Amino acid sequence: MCRQRGRSGPPGEGASVRTPYGSDPPEGRDGPPVLKRSLGVTDGFAIAASSTAATTSIGIGLGVTVGVVGLHLPIIMLLAFLPILGIAGAYARLNSSEPNMGSAYTWVGRTLSPWLGFLTGWIGIVATVVFLSYTTAVTGSALLQLAGEAGLRELGGLRLDPDSTAQSTAIGIVVLVAVTFTAITGVHTAAAFQKWLLVFEYAVLLGFCGYGLFAGTHPFSLDWLNPFSIPSGQALAQGLLISVFCYWGFETTFSVNEEIRDPGDASKAGFITLFTMLGLFLLGSFAFQRVLSEEELAVNGAQGLTFFGDRLADQPLAALPLIALTLSAVASLQSGVIPTVRGMFAMGRDRTLGPLWLRISPKYGTPAAGTIAIGCIAAAVAVLSLVLPKIGDLILASVNAIGVVVSLYYALTALAAATRFRGAFRQGFGEGVRAIVLPVLSAVFLLGLGGYLAWTFYDSADHFEVSPDNGWFMLMCPGVMLLSGVVAAAWAKWVRRSPYFETGRPVPAADAPPPVTAA
Numbered sequence: 417m418c419r420q421r422g423r424s425g426p427p428g429e430g431a432s433v434r435t436p437y438g439s440d441p442p443e444g445r446d447g448p449p450v451l452k453r454s455l456g457v458t459d460g461f462a463i464a465a466s467s468t469a470a471t472t473s474i475g476i477g478l479g480v481t482v483g484v485v486g487l488h489l490p491i492i493m494l495l496a497f498l499p500i501l502g503i504a505g506a507y508a509r510l511n512s513s514e515p516n517m518g519s520a521y522t523w524v525g526r527t528l529s530p531w532l533g534f535l536t537g538w539i540g541i542v543a544t545v546v547f548l549s550y551t552t553a554v555t556g557s558a559l560l561q562l563a564g565e566a567g568l569r570e571l572g573g574l575r576l577d578p579d580s581t582a583q584s585t586a587i588g589i590v591v592l593v594a595v596t597f598t599a600i601t602g603v604h605t606a607a608a609f610q611k612w613l614l615v616f617e618y619a620v621l622l623g624f625c626g627y628g629l630f631a632g633t634h635p636f637s638l639d640w641l642n643p644f645s646i647p648s649g650q651a652l653a654q655g656l657l658i659s660v661f662c663y664w665g666f667e668t669t670f671s672v673n674e675e676i677r678d679p680g681d682a683s684k685a686g687f688i689t690l691f692t693m694l695g696l697f698l699l700g701s702f703a704f705q706r707v708l709s710e711e712e713l714a715v716n717g718a719q720g721l722t723f724f725g726d727r728l729a730d731q732p733l734a735a736l737p738l739i740a741l742t743l744s745a746v747a748s749l750q751s752g753v754i755p756t757v758r759g760m761f762a763m764g765r766d767r768t769l770g771p772l773w774l775r776i777s778p779k780y781g782t783p784a785a786g787t788i789a790i791g792c793i794a795a796a797v798a799v800l801s802l803v804l805p806k807i808g809d810l811i812l813a814s815v816n817a818i819g820v821v822v823s824l825y826y827a828l829t830a831l832a833a834a835t836r837f838r839g840a841f842r843q844g845f846g847e848g849v850r851a852i853v854l855p856v857l858s859a860v861f862l863l864g865l866g867g868y869l870a871w872t873f874y875d876s877a878d879h880f881e882v883s884p885d886n887g888w889f890m891l892m893c894p895g896v897m898l899l900s901g902v903v904a905a906a907w908a909k910w911v912r913r914s915p916y917f918e919t920g921r922p923v924p925a926a927d928a929p930p931p932v933t934a935a
Contacts, residue, residue: 455676460669460685461692462610466751467665468693469551471617471744474625474700475721475737476554477662480812482704483714485655489701491641496659497694502858503826504666504690505850506833508683511670513836515679518762519670520829527832530917531905537763538901539825543818544756546897548592548749548794549801550814553581555745556588561722562742565735578719581805589795595750596791599757600777600784613747620740621696625703628728632706640705650872657819657869660862662697664822666690671755753794757786766916768908803882812884816869817893823866824898830855830862870894 455463478489485492507519516522518537525533560578563569569576577583598609639645646652669676669685676682704713704720707727716723725737757773761783764773775785804810834855841848876887883889909917 455672455681456678457681457684457688458611459608460672460676460682461688462608462614463672463751463754464666464669464685464689465614465692466610466744466747467668467755468663468689469665469744469748469751470693470696470700471621471721471740472551472554472748473662473693474621474697474704475724475741475744476811477658477815478700478704479713479716479720480815481655481658482710484658485646485651487637487640487705487710488643488646488655489640489705490698491643492646492655492659493662493694493697493701495643496656496663497690499858499861500660500663500666500690500826502854503830503862504686506830506855506858507667507670507686509837509851510829510833511679511683515674515682516762517671517674517758518766519667519759520825520832521759521763523836524828524832525916527836528828530909532828534763534768534905534908534916535898535901536825536828537759537768538904539821539897540759541756542897542900543821543825544752545790545794545797546814546818548752548756548790549798550810551745551748551752552588552592552794552798553584553801553810554588555591555742555749556584556586557719558738558742558745559587559591560584561719561738562735565722565731565738579806581802581810585798585802589798591746592749592791592795592798595746596753596787599750599753600782600787601780610747610751613743617740617744617747618696620736621700624725624728624737625696625699628703628707628724629699631728632703634706634709636702636706640702650869650876653865653869653872654816656865657823658815659697660823660826660865661815661819663690663693664818665751666693668751668755671758674758753787753790756790757783760786760790767912767914768905768916770912804884809884813890813893816884816890817897820866820870820894821897823862827859827862827866830859834859 481489481492510523511519514523514526520540521533521537523533524536557578560576560580560583563576564578574583643652646655666686666689669682669689672682676685704724707724708716708720712723713720721737721741725734728734729736760769760773763769764771764786772789773783773786775783777784801810801814804813834852837851840851870891873887873891877889880886880888880892905917908914
C-alpha cells in the first residue's frame with residue numbers, strides 16, 4: 417500500500433513537514449495499523465455532503481433559523497458562508513502539507529499546542545456524538561411522519577407522535593444500529609450507498625425548491641437580503657451560529673484522507689461540497705420564503721419540509737420531500753459515524769485515547785470496534801436527551817451547543833494554518849492574503865460570534881432550567897463539552913503518558929501501539 421511521502425515545509429519555512437509517521441511511513445506489520453486507500457473525489461464528496469446534510473438542514477434548520485431572525489434566510493446563509501470559506505482554505509492548505517486522518521487534532525497540536533490540539537479533536541468527537549444523538553431522533557421523527565402520511569397514526573393503542581422525543585428516539589436507534597453495521601463493512605461501500613441517496617435527495621430538493629420559486633405566493637423582497645433589519649444583535653449572532661452549523665461537515669472528507677487514493681482529492685471534495693451547500697441553501701431559503709409565511713416556517717420548525725411539500729403538491733408527490741429528509745437523516749447518521757471513528761483512530765494511534773480505537777477488522781479493513789463503540793455511545797446520549805420531550809426543543813439545544821464549540825475548533829484550525837504558513841507573504845501578496853489574512857479573519861469572526869452568543873446566554877437568565885429557552889442551560893451544554901475535553905486531555909497526558917503532549921507530533925512508528933485486529 418502506497419503512502420504519502422514527506423513534503424516541503426510551508427512557504428518561506430525551511431523545515432520539512434513530516435507525515436504522520438515520520439518521513440518514511442512504515443509499511444510492515446511493525447508500524448501502526450493502516451487503512452485501505454479506496455476512495456476518490458466523488459467518494460469524498462459523498463461522505464462530506466451526507467455529513468453536511470443539505471436536505472436535513474433545509475428541512476429542519478431553515479424553520480428553526482426563521483424563528484430566530486425572521487425572513488432573512490438568504491443573507492444569513494450567505495454571511496455564514498464567508499468565514500467558512502476561509503476555514504476551508506485553511507483545511508486545504510494543512511491537508512496538502514500533512515495528510516492525516518486526525519486532521520485538525522494533528523495540525524493544531526503540532527502548530528499551536530498539544531493541549532489545544534487534543535481539545536480540537538475532542539470537540540469534534542463530542543459534537544458529532546451529540547449530532548448523532550439528535551439526528552437519531554430526527555430520523556425516527558421523519559419515519560413517524562411518513563407513517564402518518566401513509567395513514568398509520570396509531571399502533572397498539574399508542575398514538576404515533578413525530579414530535580415525541582421518546583418515540584422518535586426509539587425508532588431512530590434501530591436505524592442507527594443498521595447504519596453502524598454498514599459503516600463497519602467498508603467506507604467505500606458506505607460512500608457508494610450515500611451517492612445514490614444524494615442523487616435522490618438533490619433531485620427532490622431541486623425539483624420542489626425550483627418549483628416553489630415560481631409557484632410561491634409571497635413576493636420577493638429586498639429586505640430578505642438586509643441583515644440590518646434583523647430584530648437584534650443576539651438574533652443575528654444566533655442565526656449566524658445556526659447557519660455555521662448547517663455548513664458544518666464539509667471537513668469530514670479530510671478525516672478519510674488516508675483512505676483517499678490522492679490526499680489532494682480530499683481538498684477538492686471539501687470545496688465542491690461547500691459550494692454545493694451554498695447553492696442548495698440559497699435555493700431553499702428563497703423557495704421557503706416564497707411559499708411559506710414567517711409564522712408557518714417558525715411554527716412548523718422540525719416538520720417544515722413536510723409542510724412545504726404539502727403546500728406545493730398533492731399526495732403521493734407531496735411525500736417526496738419527507739422521503740428525501742428521511743434518507744438524508746439516515747445518510748447523516750452513517751457519515752457522522754465514519755469520520756468520528758477515524759479521528760479517534762488517529763488519537764488512539766498517538767496513545768491519547770485507548771487501544772480500542774485501533775482495532776481493525778481483518779475482513780473489512782475498517783476500525784470495527786471503534787465504530788460499534790461510537791454507535792453505542794450515540795445511542796446512550798440519545799436516550800439521555802429524553803429530558804427534552806419535544807423534538808423542536810432538542811434540535812434547538814443541540815444546534816446551539818454544537819454551533820458554539822464548532823466555531824471554536826474551526827477557529828483554532830484556521831489559526832494553526834496562519835501560524836504554520838506565516839512565511840507565505842514571501843511568495844507574494846496574494847499568497848499571503850489567502851494563507852494568513854483570510855484564515856485569521858475567519859477565526860476572529862467565529863471566536864467573536866461564539867463568545868458573544870455565550871455571553872448573551874449567560875446574561876439572559878437568572879436561574880437554571882432544562883429548557884432551550886433558558887440561557888444558562890444553553891451555556892451549560894457547550895461548557896460541558898469543553899470541560900470534558902480538559903479532563904480527557906489531563907488523563908491522556910498524566911495517566912496514559914502520551915508522547916503527543918511532549919511534542920504535539922503523532923507518535924513515531926517505533927513507539928506506536930502495534931496493529932490490533934478484531935475478529
